[in-house]
Amino acid sequence: MEESENVLEPLPYHFELKDYLKSEESELWNWFASARAKADYTENLRLELLKSTYRLDAEGHPELYKTVEEAKSRLQLDIPVTLYQAQNSPQINAALFFMPGEGHVVFSGSLLTLLNAEELKSVIGHELAHYHLWGRDNGEFHITDRLILAVANDPRAAASHEQTARRYQLYTEIFADRGSLCVTGDVNTVVGGLVKIQTGLSQVSASGYLKQAEEIFAKGNVATEGLSHPEAFIRARALALWQEQRNDAATHISEMIEGATALDELDVIGQKRLSSATRRLLEFLLRPKWFQTPAVLGHAKLFFEDFRPANGNGSAIPDGLKFPDAKLREYLCYVLLDFAKADADLDEMPLAAALELSRQLELDAPFEKLAARELKMKVRDVRRLKEQAAELLAKAEVSGE
Numbered sequence: 320m321e322e323s324e325n326v327l328e329p330l331p332y333h334f335e336l337k338d339y340l341k342s343e344e345s346e347l348w349n350w351f352a353s354a355r356a357k358a359d360y361t362e363n364l365r366l367e368l369l370k371s372t373y374r375l376d377a378e379g380h381p382e383l384y385k386t387v388e389e390a391k392s393r394l395q396l397d398i399p400v401t402l403y404q405a406q407n408s409p410q411i412n413a414a415l416f417f418m419p420g421e422g423h424v425v426f427s428g429s430l431l432t433l434l435n436a437e438e439l440k441s442v443i444g445h446e447l448a449h450y451h452l453w454g455r456d457n458g459e460f461h462i463t464d465r466l467i468l469a470v471a472n473d474p475r476a477a478a479s480h481e482q483t484a485r486r487y488q489l490y491t492e493i494f495a496d497r498g499s500l501c502v503t504g505d506v507n508t509v510v511g512g513l514v515k516i517q518t519g520l521s522q523v524s525a526s527g528y529l530k531q532a533e534e535i536f537a538k539g540n541v542a543t544e545g546l547s548h549p550e551a552f553i554r555a556r557a558l559a560l561w562q563e564q565r566n567d568a569a570t571h572i573s574e575m576i577e578g579a580t581a582l583d584e585l586d587v588i589g590q591k592r593l594s595s596a597t598r599r600l601l602e603f604l605l606r607p608k609w610f611q612t613p614a615v616l617g618h619a620k621l622f623f624e625d626f627r628p629a630n631g632n633g634s635a636i637p638d639g640l641k642f643p644d645a646k647l648r649e650y651l652c653y654v655l656l657d658f659a660k661a662d663a664d665l666d667e668m669p670l671a672a673a674l675e676l677s678r679q680l681e682l683d684a685p686f687e688k689l690a691a692r693e694l695k696m697k698v699r700d701v702r703r704l705k706e707q708a709a710e711l712l713a714k715a716e717v718s719g720e
Contacts, residue, residue, distance in 0.1 A: 327501050329452060329460060331569065332490045335588055336483065337463045351466045360465070361418050368416055372403035372425055386436065390444045393502045394451050398422055411516050415446040417461060422450045433521060438512030441499040448498020452491065463487065483586035488547045489576050493557050506562040510555045517551045532556045542578030549576065582646035597622065597654060599637040602629040604658060604676055609715050610669065614662040636679050652677065652686045656693060668715060671708040678705065
């Protein structure tokens with residue numbers, strides 16, 4: 320498999336979060352992008368490296384530095400790279416200490432003796448892929464990383480901030496694994512090194528582990544539970560998808576990292592998406608002219624200041640309004656109910672519209688129960704109105720009421 324630099328692109332989530340933070344958290348963004356913040360960050364890293372590692376020089380480790388040069392060439396990086404061995408750290412691992420214009424890779428535990436030459440090249444490719452990401456676009460992806468981690472680690476952080484930082488890290492590790500593949504061109508080498516690091520074993524079968532990963536996904540969709548790194552079988556599956564050059568690789572990877580949308584696990588991007596879904600729901604619900612009273616539109620503008628109903632009376636339901644998560648479905652039901660009673664002068668028509676839309680969204684069962692309970696109505700009366708809803712709405716549209 321031949322990989323090139325233009326294939327090693329950030330994942331959609333990287334772009335989406337970067338753009339979100341630049342627009343929605345502009346003051347924080349500007350501070351993290353400032354020269355002072357960058358200088359403080361760099362000096363702290365330099366001191367940490369001097370205190371906690373043994374520096375591996377090129378004269379004493381020529382083969383390692385030859386491997387670094389090969390990885391740099393494949394990733395089209397033109398920066399000096401220094402290697403280190405961590406002190407007092409038994410965990411088998413490697414990490415990149417990022418500084419603008421220079422890379423610092425720290426090995427820990429027995430990694431250097433455990434892996435063969437190609438597997439070491441894979442690990443170095445993984446770490447330098449972090450630089451490839453963080454160094455591009457004037458360091459904006461590194462600013463994103465530092466900003467969201469700082470926010471998530473603040474005691475005042477919301478669960479959505481923690482979830483956002485987690486997902487950004489997970490996607491970054493998946494990206495860096497693709498860097499390994501870009502450098503070695505061999506998925507078995509990358510997976511073999513990964514499994515050795517995870518298990519400590521000196522002999523492993525990469526093809527066997529790839530089959531093991533396939534068995535897991537053959538039983539159904541699986542999402543990661545990792546905090547900073549996806550599980551090895553998810554990373555192996557992502558590598559296999561890229562090796563196969565699957566057009567739907569990004570979609571499958573997103574499913575493995577994010578899973579099904581759940582209200583209790585929304586990150587800031589998920590909140591933004593839910594806000595957009597809510598807007599589309601209201602634009603569709605309030606299309607009929609009879610529904611667009613000052614009271615109703617005023618209520619809609621409490622949700623979105625610039626709200627405007629959709630034009631026309633088309634019947635196509637907007638995309639992205641059907642959720643498997645029970646709490647998200649309940650949320651949509653409450654939004655519909657809110658507008659069913661926003662203008663008492665419209666009598667039963669708004670509730671009829673909400674019942675019809677809930678049916679189209681396959682929310683009719685929970686919405687009927689909610690409406691009966693919250694509006695103090697008998698269930699049979701709600702169902703009667705549901706049965707009449709389509710006819711009532713059609714007549715209202717024809718008459719222009």
